[in-house]
Amino acid sequence: MSASLQQNSAHPDGIVRGESSLTDIVLRAMAGTPDSRLLEIFTALVKHAHAFVRETRITEEEFEKGIDFLVRIGQATGPSKNEGVLLADLLGISTLVSLLNSRRGNEVTASTLLGPFWRANAPRCNPGDDIVRGATEGIPLLVSGRVTDDKGRPLAGADVDVWQASPVGYYENQDPDQPDMNLRGLFTTDNDGRFHFRTVRPAGYPVPTDGPCGELLHAQKRHPYRPAHLHFMISASGCKTLVTQVFADDSEHLNSDAVFAVLEQLVGNFEQYTDASGKPCATLRYDFVLEPGIRTFPTPPIP
Ligand SMILES: [Fe+2]
Structure with missing residues (x-):
């Protein structure tokens, strides 16, 4: 033997x-x-x-193709794009993880994807400031809201970090025509937990399609678009940091977000009206409820 x-x-x-x-x-x-x-x-x-x-x-040929796909997902990932996160997003896995790790029910505001465009150290703003920092043409939008804990008590001094795409669908760090930190701001709630700021209405935009994830969307005859939204990260001591997005209720692709991030609770009422001079304007009122927990901050996807 x-x-x-x-x-x-x-x-x-x-x-x-x-x-x-x-x-x-x-x-x-x-x-x-x-x-x-x-x-x-x-x-x-x-x-x-x-x-x-x-x-x-699975055939051997399909297996090789699948391994090659995963290898290319890694190769397409770099400092400015995480193709692995994008794949998880496009398969609904990111949203599933988020839902399973959040408290169920409507008593606190639902969290959803951070996305790849958050930047640390957004400019600290005063109440009512405009986060438009350059020539950014768009429909003026007044955003206001209140931050409370799960008992309905106002959270004074909470940080409200907001970031959004421009009216043509680009974040400032992917668009050389926008000034640094355009459409980003960090606000602090008042004693009643309230905040408000000025901006312009964001547009929806496509997820990157120049890598293997784009091939997948093409093969599945899926569009790459996300509906228009504002990103929020809201933090206060003694509370779990809330990372979420508020979607425009009149946005194209609201019912078919490529990354499945639109939760019913997160559809905001963007009220559009005409001002005295005949120009279109809009308001959004959205309140946030944080659950008890530990205040944490993500590692920026983009240095
Ligand atoms: Fe976004």
Whole structure:
């Protein structure tokens, strides 16, 4: 008997005897993982991945194509774009993770995707300031709201960090025609938890389609657009930082956001009217409710 066979006979459970035996063998190989959470996650991953391969009967050619797709997702990721996050977004996984990690029900404001365009250190603003910092033509928008805790108590001194795309659908850090920090601002709530600021109505925009995720959207005959929205990150001591978006109720693609971030609760009432000089203007009133927790801040996706 050869040395290798002698070794195998000492571990008979590791010998694969047909397709049906494989999953249990892999799970047994991982069973000694000291980190119990890592063990739980990889046990589920192997079970679901093996079931997926069995259900779809993936061919070797398709398997190679899939591996190549994942490799290119990594290669397309850099300082200004995270194709991996985008893939998770386009598959609804990011929203699912967010929903499962947030308190259920409507008693607190729902969180949704941070997105790739948040920047740390937005300019600190006074109440009522305009976050338009240059020649940005658009429909003037007055945004106001109130920040409370889950008992309805006003959160005074809360930080309201807002950022948005321009009326043509570009964030300032992807558009050389906009001044630095255009359409970004950091406001502080007053003693009654209130804030307000001026801006212009944002436009919807497409997610990047120049990488493998674009190929996927094309193959699935899906459009890449997101409905118009304002991003908010609201933080106060003793509360879980709220990262969310408020969507324009009259926006194109509201019902077909490419990244599935539109939660019913987050559709804001953008009231449009005509001012005394006949120009269109709009208002948005939206209140935020934070849940108790730890105040944290994300690592900026873009340095
Ligand atoms: Fe956005």
